[in-house]
Amino acid sequence: MKYRSAFDIIGPVMIGPSSSHTAGAARIGRIARTLFEKQPKKAIVSLYGSFAKTYKGHGTDLAIVAGLLDFDTFDKRIPDSLAIAEKSGMEVIFQTEEAVPDHPNTVKINLFDNDNELELIGISIGGGTIEITEINSFKLKLSGDPAILVMHKDRFGIISYVTSVLAKYEINIGHMEVARKDKGETAIMVIEVDQKIADEVIQELRSLSYVSRVIRMVE
Secondary structure, three states: OOOOOOHHHHOOOOOOOOHHHHHHHHHHHHHHHHHHOOOOOEEEEEEEHHHHHHOOOOOHHHHHHHHHOOOOOOOOOHHHHHHHHHHOOOEEEEEEOOOOOOOOEEEEEEEEEOOEEEEEEEEEEEOOEEEEEEEOOEEEEEOOOOEEEEEEEOOOOHHHHHHHHHHHOOOOEEEEEEEEOOOOOEEEEEEEEOOOOOHHHHHHHHOOOOEEEEEEOOO
């Protein structure tokens, strides 16, 4: 894989012990929280491969829950995240899976709150680097860089409208993925960009026809 900086190799500032099992896990949890747009009432965390075998010893459970609480990788509260989650009213269930994943550090997170649900699958590649590979059955690739997620109806011209707004504000697109379940039904755009995205950009995107949700990822 291509490294963008030394921090992709040595990992981010973090609470240990492992960049892949702790920092990466925390980032996956935090992205799940961001996509859910609030703290869930219940989280089911399914661990695969190496995560399933070593999650307690390496603090992967603490890190994922810390992310769901919106803690950063260096937050000193990470070791107490399970207790904090319980006090805040968030139920967390961990389960280990026997299935062999494509990557050894794989986690599936299901979040619930009344009628809202989210399913996310992420992998921790190493050095704190992650990829989100699936959101609500949409296959994609999201690295955790500054990004926006656009949910919309699959209609002619929507991609052009969205990218035109970004061009208007001189926002450069580094990576973009588009997925849909069926023709004419719900579709999703994941757009990674090179700079922070201002509130006015988000509001203009939300005003577009057929766009139902615009979420700004953790930056």
